[in-house]
Amino acid sequence: MYRLYGMSGSGNCYKPKLLLTQMGVPFAWIEKDTRKAETRTPEYLAMNANGKVPLLEITPGQYLAESNAILCYLAEGTPYLPQDRWQRAHVMQWLFFEQYSHEPYLAVARFIMKFLPPDDARRADLPRLHARGHQALAVMERQLTEHAFFAGGQYSIADIALYAYTHVADEGGFDLSRYSKVRGWLERVHAQSGHVGMA
Amino acid sequence: MYRLYGMSGSGNCYKPKLLLTQMGVPFAWIEKDTRKAETRTPEYLAMNANGKVPLLEITPGQYLAESNAILCYLAEGTPYLPQDRWQRAHVMQWLFFEQYSHEPYLAVARFIMKFLPPDDARRADLPRLHARGHQALAVMERQLTEHAFFAGGQYSIADIALYAYTHVADEGGFDLSRYSKVRGWLERVHAQSGHVGMA
16 A cells, blocks of 8 residues: 655645545555654655655655655556646646746745744745745636646646645635636636545 | 747756757757746747746647656657656656756756846845755765666656756856765766757
8 A cells, every 4th residue: 555654734745645535546644744854854864865745655665755746656547647648748837837836936935824933034035925926826827717627628637736735825825816717726626526625 | 840949058948958959859949038038028928828948839839838848748758758657757756856956946046146246135045045955966966876867777857857957056156076976977967878068
């Protein structure tokens, strides 16, 4: 059985949890709290030198890091990752968009507002994070104006990756009221068979 | 023929240029200077709503963004992207590592030091960028202690992606003298058949 090392409340860790649940694949969840440095122990660093969650144990001693790489691995050969070369490329485009242009703003703003004390110095980063996060949301809104899902004309791991932090964007101070297409897409993702919440 | 929109001197744009050259696939390079906002025009945003380079035109009207998604698309079916499921997953892991834990520090530090005026306020970011960048380099050093290349036991797009900004890390103020395995790997990548420089 897969073992998934993750932190509850982390959108990145929620991604493989959601996919595995929707695929009906059993897995064991092993809680690791990054705020208690549980991913910086020698034992954990031997499994993932980058010291992050999520981490998928495929077999004992065989570990895969990076949330979106885990999604690709698990979805291979399923409808969650299309076989068609162009559709597949499009899924990949949105997965990299998520990690480079979306998560560093939406997830980090949420982390600061939800998990750090109100007087933490990092709150000074929020205006920049909000500006860049809204740029990402505007790109999503534009894509969803013409498409029901991000890639391949159907629900895929691109949607799972982008849903993870978009559906809790309000916790990072993002008001989604101006993004009607994004809100409609959030509802469509939530309505997918086998959907499970983050907490 | 592929058309590749890119900015000379950008590591992200260098990645597909290097792969296409090594594959012997002809392409046209269309220069776009992001510092002159040439990727923020209505015409460009119609091709890539995220307003970034590189961008690959596969056929007129069919565009693929995100440097590492372009690498995956082009390398499909070639030795640069293994077919084996586990090796392939490992390639993906390093591609996402590069965009999330490496490029935002090495590339941004280089941008600040190479392209911004010496008195630019963003130089205040350099200590944080250097600290995080050295964390990424240490993770690479550890992987290369046991492996000649990053994934699959051979040169792949994971190496191309990580080479792009590592081989010019000095321009961002990173001293690689303490990373002997990384330096050896840079030499191995440079020695690959069909290698071409960035400039």
